[in-house]
Amino acid sequence: MRHTNLALALLTAAVLAACGGNGSKPGDQTLKTKYSAQVSFGDSLSDVGSYAVGGVLALGGGKWTINGDNTAKEPTLTGKNWTELVGAQLGVSGVCAAQTGLQGDATKGFSVAVTDHPNCFNYAQGGARVTxxxxxxxxxxxxxxxxxxVPVVQQVANHLAKSGGKFSGTEVVTVMAGGNDILVLMGQLSAAATAAGTKAGQTTFATSLTMQLAAGATNPQTAAQAIGLAIQTESANPSHTDTSVVTAAVTAAAQQPGNQAVASPTVYGPMVTKAQADAAAAGAKAGADYFAANAPGIVTAMGTAGAELAALVKTQIIGKGANYVVVNNLPDVASTPSATGQSADVRALIGKAVDAFNAQLKAGVADDAKVLYVDLWAISHDQVTNPGPYGLTNTKDKACGNNALGGSSLVCNGSNLAAGDVSHYMFADDVHPTPYENSLIARYVLEQMVVKGWL
Structure with a gap:
């Protein structure tokens, strides 16, 4: 759907009207539905500070956006994510990290004791997967x-343990996950495809170079065996280099009867160049073949993750007493900076995998009266293709500049932003939204709550 400025104004009016609930006096801001708390489950998109400790906090970070209150510089730079903004609109408590800590490099301040916070109900954690x-x-x-x-399945279990094994039925529950499942799965596929390509390239290089170097010998077959053994032996040396492997191969080749001329760089140089070209072609093909063969498995795995999240919502959230559950689907991950720099095949796979996740999630929860299924994919896709009506000035670049974590929004703040006015950018880093985009997400969720009759 496409929101114009007029539509956004109408939305604001609708939310305010909904807050007038009882139809008493004009301007009455009493909520139509009064929630006792907001309980959130998910990943970095909903995380309000699970890692805002130790070295991360010292670097001015803690949330996956542009951190800190920079509203004096630009009103949109609130440092808040969508769950905080929704919670503020609803006037509920508990919108703070239920658990904090880090288990990383102590020398960098990234080892901080894990601490549970009894009066905080945002369990979302950056990096979390569904199960x-x-x-x-x-x-x-x-x-x-x-x-x-901590995966979402355990986040829910942790809340149930804290709340006596059930939801009160008066809280609003938000669920949003799956992003890390696609990122991790794609990372694993990419690494495996690269490894397959590297292995094929190495084998082809050795074979091509061996056959070329052996061709001039009195007995090419015997020469090839000697050259192949030399390459194998040197390659097994942990400190070997491409140059040392070539040197070993050429030395072995030149020792063969009738083949002394191959020791000259003018002779073996072109052979190395051809072997490298052969290796590059073979490696590219092997990597592409591996990717194509295993891509369907990514789609299947994401469909499974979507079904698992739906089942979790049904059995462990609604099934344990929750009456108001906001379930956001995955946004258009294929249009994030992380994906747009990839090949067309990779982007297409990301799109199919996200579609599979969303389809299974929707099939499992959308028809339940206690669930508000929010189609963030549709709204984020429209924002990317039609940014103007949303007030977005950039939907392609990252607002965060270089920082101690390679540009991650986890430690992005007002001191390390990209040059220029980034206040209305869509993305803080490769995948995470800016505070302004978070405000659009919050506004859309609130609108859908109005339509649902929950506000």
Missing amino acids: NPVGAGNKLTGSPVGALT
């Missing part, structure tokens, strides 16, 4: 940050 405990930035991935990445 897998090893999410993006987890210490088991080798990340120096050591993000906790």
Whole structure:
């Protein structure tokens, strides 16, 4: 759908009208539905400060956006994400991180004791997946940050343990996850495809160079065996280099009867160049073949994750007493800076995988009267293609500049932004929204709550 400025004005009016609930006096801001608390589950898009401790806090970070109150510089730079903005509109308590801590590099301040906060009900954590405990930035991935990445299934279990095994039915619950599942799965596929390409390239290089170097020998077959053994032996040396492998191969080749001329750089040089070209072609093909063969598995896995999240909502949230559950689907991940720099095949796969996740999630929860299914994919896709009506000035570039974590929005703040006015950018970093985009998300969620009759 497309929001014009007029539509946004009408939305604001609608929200204010909804807050006049009882139809008493004009201007009465009493909520039509009074919620006792806001309970949030998810990942970095909803995280309000799980890692705002230690070295991350010292770097001026803690949330996955442009951190800090920079409203004196620009009113949109609030440092808040959508869950905080919705919570403020609803006037509820508990919009703070339920758990904080880091399990990373102590020398950088990224090792901080895990602490549970009894009066805070935002369980969302950056890097968290739906069910897998090893999410993006987890210490088991080798990340120096050591993000906790408690999966959503455990987040819900933690809340139930805190609340006596059930929801009161008077809180509003928000659920938004799946982004790290696609990012981790795509990262694993990319790494595996690269490894397959590298292996094929190395094999092809050795074979091509061996056959070329052996061709001039009195007995090419015997020469090839000697050259192949030399390459294999040198390649097994942990400190080997491409140059040392070539040197070993040429030395072995020149020792073969009738093949002394191959020791000259003018002779073996073109052979190395051809072997490198052969290796590059073989590596590219092997990597592409691996990607194509395993891409369907990513789509299947994301569909499974969507179904798992839907089942979690049904059985452990609604099934445990929740009456007002806002479930956001995945936004248009294929249009984020992280994806737009990839090949067409990669972007297409991301799109299919996100569609599979959203389809399964919607099928599992959308028909439940206690669920408000919010189609963030549709609104984010429209924002990317039609930014003007939303007040967005840039939907392609990142608002955050370089920082101690390579440009991550986790430690992005007013001191390390990209040059120029980024106040109305859509993206803070490769995937995370700016405070302004968070305000658009919050506004859209509130609008849908009005339509649902929950405000």
